[in-house]
Amino acid sequence: MLAVLAVGVFLLGLASGASPNANLPHIVMMLVDDWGWANVGYHRNPPTCEVVTPNIDKLVKEGLELNQHYVYKFCSPSRSSLISGRLPIHVNDQNLLPTNYNPDDPVSGFSAIPRNMTGIAEKMRGAGYATHQVGKWDAGMATSDHTPKGRGFQTSFGYFHHANDYYKETASACNRTQIVDLWETDKPAHGINGTGPDNYEEGLFKERVLDVVSNHDPSTPLFLYYAPHIVHTPLQVPDRYLKLFSFINDHDRQYYHAMVNYLDDVVGEITDALKNKGMWDNLLFVTSSDNGGPVYPGGGANNYPLRGGKVTDWQGGVRVNAFVSGGYLPEKMRGQKTDGYIHLADWYGTFCAIAGVDPTDEKAAKAKLPPVDSYNMWPLISGETDTSPRTDVPVSNVTLISGDYKILIGNVNEAGWTGPQYPNQTNPNGGITAIEHCGDDGCLYNIKDDPEERNNIATKEPEMLKKMQDKLKNYQATYFNPDRGPVSPDACTMALDTYGGFWGPFVS
Numbered sequence: 390m391l392a393v394l395a396v397g398v399f400l401l402g403l404a405s406g407a408s409p410n411a412n413l414p415h416i417v418m419m420l421v422d423d424w425g426w427a428n429v430g431y432h433r434n435p436p437t438c439e440v441v442t443p444n445i446d447k448l449v450k451e452g453l454e455l456n457q458h459y460v461y462k463f464c465s466p467s468r469s470s471l472i473s474g475r476l477p478i479h480v481n482d483q484n485l486l487p488t489n490y491n492p493d494d495p496v497s498g499f500s501a502i503p504r505n506m507t508g509i510a511e512k513m514r515g516a517g518y519a520t521h522q523v524g525k526w527d528a529g530m531a532t533s534d535h536t537p538k539g540r541g542f543q544t545s546f547g548y549f550h551h552a553n554d555y556y557k558e559t560a561s562a563c564n565r566t567q568i569v570d571l572w573e574t575d576k577p578a579h580g581i582n583g584t585g586p587d588n589y590e591e592g593l594f595k596e597r598v599l600d601v602v603s604n605h606d607p608s609t610p611l612f613l614y615y616a617p618h619i620v621h622t623p624l625q626v627p628d629r630y631l632k633l634f635s636f637i638n639d640h641d642r643q644y645y646h647a648m649v650n651y652l653d654d655v656v657g658e659i660t661d662a663l664k665n666k667g668m669w670d671n672l673l674f675v676t677s678s679d680n681g682g683p684v685y686p687g688g689g690a691n692n693y694p695l696r697g698g699k700v701t702d703w704q705g706g707v708r709v710n711a712f713v714s715g716g717y718l719p720e721k722m723r724g725q726k727t728d729g730y731i732h733l734a735d736w737y738g739t740f741c742a743i744a745g746v747d748p749t750d751e752k753a754a755k756a757k758l759p760p761v762d763s764y765n766m767w768p769l770i771s772g773e774t775d776t777s778p779r780t781d782v783p784v785s786n787v788t789l790i791s792g793d794y795k796i797l798i799g800n801v802n803e804a805g806w807t808g809p810q811y812p813n814q815t816n817p818n819g820g821i822t823a824i825e826h827c828g829d830d831g832c833l834y835n836i837k838d839d840p841e842e843r844n845n846i847a848t849k850e851p852e853m854l855k856k857m858q859d860k861l862k863n864y865q866a867t868y869f870n871p872d873r874g875p876v877s878p879d880a881c882t883m884a885l886d887t888y889g890g891f892w893g894p895f896v897s
């Protein structure tokens with residue numbers, strides 16, 4: 390079905406007589422970091438003056454809300470999934486540092502995405518797209534094949550780790566020497582100090598996105614992957630934003646909301662630039678968070694009314710803010726909301742279908758790596774159908790959603806709920822630090838009737854429990870989990886001796 394559709398789109402492109410890529414839409418994929426369900430205006434009813442996201446809310450109002458959009462519970466697996474089109478359990482479910490390395494396995498013995506998987510940007514290049522990456526990567530850096538450039542991005546500007554400092558751009562150290570994590574396509578991004586707005590990293594990324602737009606020839610389709618640092622820790626934001634939220638008396642929540650508001654302003658500037666350039670009418674603007682908001686101490690986020698948060702498989706950790714907007718979205722879909730299941734991995738197949746390229750990954754097949762898992766969601770998003778081709782969401786190797794049901798195995802932590810205001814925790818059994826002991830049999834929830842996962846129906850519905858256990862076992866049998874080795878000292882040697890104090894590829 391996927392293949393047939395992809396071919397159909399491709400033939401249509403040719404039949405129009407123009408060059409094959411003439412009418413392909415521009416695509417901007419924005420992957421926000423650690424963005425909680427309740428940390429966006431359109432999820433706040435009644436509205437609150439703490440969550441100020443008018444630009445994002447407008448995009449949602451003019452776009453299609455993706456109300457059942459799933460990701461992994463933390464950063465690197467989600468990012469690996471988006472770039473590779475695999476479910477996290479088939480590419481990477483570990484949140485390792487980018488410096489891990491196992492020399493015994495030249496295909497998969499690295500952090501994040503195995504070397505021989507084809508990245509989405511390489512597919513888009515094949516369709517004639519200009520490809521650019523800005524911001525957080527966190528999908529591997531051991532060899533140049535693992536960097537954005539190696540995955541098909543013509544230019545990139547960003548960092549490799551889970552996070553760095555918003556002002557110094559440093560991320561961890563080598564024997565007490567701080568190492569800068571900022572890379573420019575194929576070399577350290579020297580000399581950016583003091584040039585960005587507020588000297589703030591998010592400002593540097595904004596400037597780069599605006600440069601990409603301003604330098605782009607609109608007759609070529611654009612594929613831009615923009616992964617802001619915001620709202621990941623460290624909680625840092627320019628003073629003028631902090632002041633706007635001085636009425637919030639919780640330190641973490643004040644910083645968090647100021648950062649969200651900073652990002653919303655950036656979104657406004659970027660969409661204005663795309664409109665002024667005449668690109669908006671033929672553009673798809675896709676937005677998702679990489680995981681739910683961190684509601685543990687120091688996090689500052691909120692997934693109200695969902696349960697749990699980042700680092701857990703509760704809905705608050707894996708069901709995230711997501712929408713599509715832009716002029717390429719058919720008019721009848723604007724202002725709508727879909728409850729069809731979409732996983733972050735599905736954008737690979739969706740973008741390939743839009744571009745008219747085959748999503749099959751031959752290179753990975755040769756290296757005996759798991760194939761692409763991605764479904765083409767364009768028929769759902771464009772309104773051609775109202776059902777998603779995805780009926781199962783294998784959330785992790787111990788959690789599965791299938792139809793209306795969700796099973797979780799083992800001890801599941803952060804088993805509490807926050808109130809509408811972080812850090813209000815309402816679980817009488819210990820709030821967000823509570824643990825639900827689901828055991829080997831698992832907890833079972835009907836997430837359609839009970840989206841807040843309040844009623845474990847495992848004993849009430851033994852037949853469904855058995856069915857879900859069997860389905861989960863089938864997914865567990867396909868679990869891909871190579872030995873990626875320990876942190877490599879070579880990474881520090883390269884950073885200090887070759888790159889002048891910057892992180893970069895350390896295996897040739």
Ligand SMILES: *[C@@H]1O[C@H](CO)[C@@H](O)[C@H](O)[C@H]1NC(C)=O
Pocket residue numbers: 563564878881882
């Ligand atoms: C740190 O220094 C010690 C002693 O000089 C050395 O043995 C070690 O390899 C160094 N570690 C790194 C990561 O460079």
Ligand SMILES: *[C@@H]1O[C@H](CO)[C@@H](O)[C@H](O)[C@H]1NC(C)=O
Pocket residue numbers: 557558569571578579580581582
């Ligand atoms: C910025 O300047 C500081 C202090 O001179 C330096 O440590 C840091 O490496 C510089 N950052 C970049 C990205 O050049």
Ligand SMILES: *[C@@H]1O[C@H](CO)[C@@H](O)[C@H](O)[C@H]1NC(C)=O
Pocket residue numbers: 496504505752755756757
């Ligand atoms: C991985 O891809 C490279 C080319 O990019 C190729 O030389 C190598 O043989 C591939 N490895 C496997 C195991 O297929």
Ligand SMILES: *[C@@H]1O[C@H](CO)[C@@H](O)[C@H](O)[C@H]1NC(C)=O
Pocket residue numbers: 482786787865868
């Ligand atoms: C699931 O993955 C974790 C690592 O994330 C691992 O420790 C555990 O053994 C795996 N369990 C199963 C059933 O595969």
Ligand SMILES: *[C@@H]1O[C@H](CO)[C@@H](O)[C@H](O)[C@H]1NC(C)=O
Pocket residue numbers: 807808809810813814815
């Ligand atoms: C905490 O959240 C609960 C549930 O929404 C609410 O009833 C309660 O008033 C909140 N408490 C505080 C102190 O905000």
